[in-house]
Amino acid sequence: MRAPSLLHIALVTAALATVPFVTGSNVVLNFLAVALVIALVGQGWNVLGGYGGQYSFGHAAFFGTGAYVSAILQVRYGLNAWLAFALGIGGGALVGAAIGALTFRSGLKGSYFALVTLAFAEVLRILASVAPITGAGVGILVTLDLRPQAFQFQSRAPFYWIILALVAISLVIVRLIEQSRFGAWLVAVRENEDAAQAVGVDTTRVKLAAMTISAAIAAAGGGFYVQYFLFIDSGIAYGPWISIEALLASIVGGIGTVFGPLLGALVVKILGELTKLVTGDAPGLDLAIYGSMLVLIVAFAPHGIAGVLADLRSRFARWASSVVERAHG
Amino acid sequence: MLSPGILVPAILNGLLTGAIYGLVALGLTLIYGVLHIINFAHGALLTAAMFAAFFAHRLLGLDPYLAALILTPLFFALGYCLQRFVIGPAAHGEDRNILLVTLGLAVVIENLLLYAFSADTRTLNLDYAFNVVDLGVALLAVPRVMGFGAVLVVGLVLWLILSLTDTGKAIRAVAKERLGAELSGIDVGHVYAVTFGLGTACLAIAACLLIPTYYVNPHIGNAFVLIAFTIVVLGGMGSVMGALLGGLFIGVVESLCGLYLGESLGQIGIFVMFILVLLLRPRGLFGERA
Numbered sequence: 011m012r013a014p015s016l017l018h019i020a021l022v023t024a025a026l027a028t029v030p031f032v033t034g035s036n037v038v039l040n041f042l043a044v045a046l047v048i049a050l051v052g053q054g055w056n057v058l059g060g061y062g063g064q065y066s067f068g069h070a071a072f073f074g075t076g077a078y079v080s081a082i083l084q085v086r087y088g089l090n091a092w093l094a095f096a097l098g099i100g101g102g103a104l105v106g107a108a109i110g111a112l113t114f115r116s117g118l119k120g121s122y123f124a125l126v127t128l129a130f131a132e133v134l135r136i137l138a139s140v141a142p143i144t145g146a147g148v149g150i151l152v153t154l155d156l157r158p159q160a161f162q163f164q165s166r167a168p169f170y171w172i173i174l175a176l177v178a179i180s181l182v183i184v185r186l187i188e189q190s191r192f193g194a195w196l197v198a199v200r201e202n203e204d205a206a207q208a209v210g211v212d213t214t215r216v217k218l219a220a221m222t223i224s225a226a227i228a229a230a231g232g233g234f235y236v237q238y239f240l241f242i243d244s245g246i247a248y249g250p251w252i253s254i255e256a257l258l259a260s261i262v263g264g265i266g267t268v269f270g271p272l273l274g275a276l277v278v279k280i281l282g283e284l285t286k287l288v289t290g291d292a293p294g295l296d297l298a299i300y301g302s303m304l305v306l307i308v309a310f311a312p313h314g315i316a317g318v319l320a321d322l323r324s325r326f327a328r329w330a331s332s333v334v335e336r337a338h339g
Numbered sequence: 340m341l342s343p344g345i346l347v348p349a350i351l352n353g354l355l356t357g358a359i360y361g362l363v364a365l366g367l368t369l370i371y372g373v374l375h376i377i378n379f380a381h382g383a384l385l386t387a388a389m390f391a392a393f394f395a396h397r398l399l400g401l402d403p404y405l406a407a408l409i410l411t412p413l414f415f416a417l418g419y420c421l422q423r424f425v426i427g428p429a430a431h432g433e434d435r436n437i438l439l440v441t442l443g444l445a446v447v448i449e450n451l452l453l454y455a456f457s458a459d460t461r462t463l464n465l466d467y468a469f470n471v472v473d474l475g476v477a478l479l480a481v482p483r484v485m486g487f488g489a490v491l492v493v494g495l496v497l498w499l500i501l502s503l504t505d506t507g508k509a510i511r512a513v514a515k516e517r518l519g520a521e522l523s524g525i526d527v528g529h530v531y532a533v534t535f536g537l538g539t540a541c542l543a544i545a546a547c548l549l550i551p552t553y554y555v556n557p558h559i560g561n562a563f564v565l566i567a568f569t570i571v572v573l574g575g576m577g578s579v580m581g582a583l584l585g586g587l588f589i590g591v592v593e594s595l596c597g598l599y600l601g602e603s604l605g606q607i608g609i610f611v612m613f614i615l616v617l618l619l620r621p622r623g624l625f626g627e628r629a
Binding site: 065120136 | 376458
């Protein structure tokens with residue numbers, strides 16, 4: 011598929027930005043805001059998993075760190091919410107860099123990498139569920155303070171625009187990576203790490219940089235989540251749900267593509283809501299459907315929706331040119 | 340320090356629990372050793388087996404030890420079909436895809452169980468569950484002693500299958516040299532599926548040994564499988580002996596950590612050890628290859 015230009019990103023963002031003018035429904039805005047959080051964390055996953063080929067099963071570690079750092083700095087240390095949000099991103103990036111340094115130095119890849127990221131997220135979850143600073147089993151409530159300077163708003167629309175802006179920034183970042191030398195190294199690592207190393211790519215450093223960026227993006231999702239819901243606990247922050255939805259969005263939408271995670275998050279979330287409409291609020295069924303989507307997509311559309319669309323487009327182009335040929339012949 | 344009166348029972352109980360851990364890990368390591376994949380659906384399959392054992396008693400009145408005779412072949416068939424008809428075809432021969440497919444299966448199985456049986460925790464009340472044997476130094480629960488013995492028998496049977504039967508030889512051949520095995524006429528797809536079936540059958544036995552003294556809920560498998568991952572990594576991926584010894588070792592470590600540090604921190608001890616082993620010695624203590 012041809013790489014989308016910055017203009018495409020601007021157009022998609024502008025189109026999504028009009029939603030609050032079209033509908034004042036909080037249900038729609040809530041739904042889209044949550045879907046965009048997943049798109050953002052999924053984009054983070056995509057940098058490392060989609061472009062770098064390192065499948066993390068524990069992006070909750072970064073999402074949760076972004077959320078907790080932001081909440082703790084605000085509630086326990088009285089820091090400004092925006093500053094706390096920024097430091098949360100930094101904290102997530104730091105955790106990503108630390109885990110990346112440990113795992114990539116020891117040469118862990120493939121299944122081992124998936125396992126060790128999963129284990130780190132679980133360790134953080136257990137620690138957060140017992141440590142006093144994270145509110146242990148109770149979690150942290152962010153004090154209600156509905157002012158823009160406190161990163162809280164009266165209505166849902168400003169929240170929606172902020173998460174949309176964050177997603178747009180992540181789209182631009184990934185687009186820039188894709189076109190850069192660093193992006194080429196990253197794809198080289200994914201396609202054949204030994205060969206990449208043989209031609210002089212410092213694969214450990216490339217993977218480490220990708221993991222840090224990936225973690226920072228996921229942490230931004232966590233920080234936003236805290237402002238939006240004003241609550242975080244160990245299950246939400248470090249639970250497996252966010253790790254799974256992040257990789258699912260990326261894979262369903264189209265792994266290693268700029269728009270994949272956004273597309274995937276919207277499709278996955280819409281399917282989730284439809285299931286709830288049909289079955290009522292039965293626990294488990296939406297996740298069971300996500301799981302089967304994961305299996306089906308891997309089995310039948312390994313390049314995700316973006317891949318299917320590209321395939322259809324080229325088929326249509328071939329069909330159109332054959333029609334034209336026949337008309338001329 | 341604690342007196343031997345507390346320490347010895349803690350170690351013995353750790354060994355008994357560790358044997359079950361070892362059996363769960365055995366299934367995982369067998370699959371890894373032959374297919375070179377980490378089966379992320381292992382925990383969910385254990386949960387499914389525990390529910391099966393639970394309802395075999397609740398609905399059919401089957402004693403868990405009798406249920407094992409039925410559930411083991413049933414889960415062998417389930418594992419065989421999963422690998423042959425779902426994981427194998429869906430993965431297109433790419434390791435990364437297998438990771439995702441087994442993860443997807445885990446999510447599906449776990450949440451279908453949650454949907455069907457809700458998050459409630461269930462226990463069986465068997466009249467022999469609280470019987471104990473008195474060793475003089477310690478009192479040990481009878482079902483757990485039986486579990487320990489059963490694991491040893493399963494380990495022995497598995498070893499016999501792998502070393503004496505034609506299928507066992509084919510499995511070992513594929514584990515050693517896939518292409519060579521294929522060239523000499525071994526049906527690799529079949530061997531993969533049989534191995535996956537054997538790994539899943541281990542879970543059915545583990546579930547039947549666990550259910551008399553344990554509880555079941557839709558997330559129970561996760562607790563075991565993370566321990567099993569630790570054991571498999573510690574014992575060396577693909578090493579059958581490593582899995583059993585690693586299981587006993589982790590059982591004792593967990594029991595002692597729980598004694599000194601309390602329940603939740605004891606759990607962290609296992610994870611920390613897991614991460615350390617992965618980082619420092621990813622081949623494990625008995626493993627031959629990375």
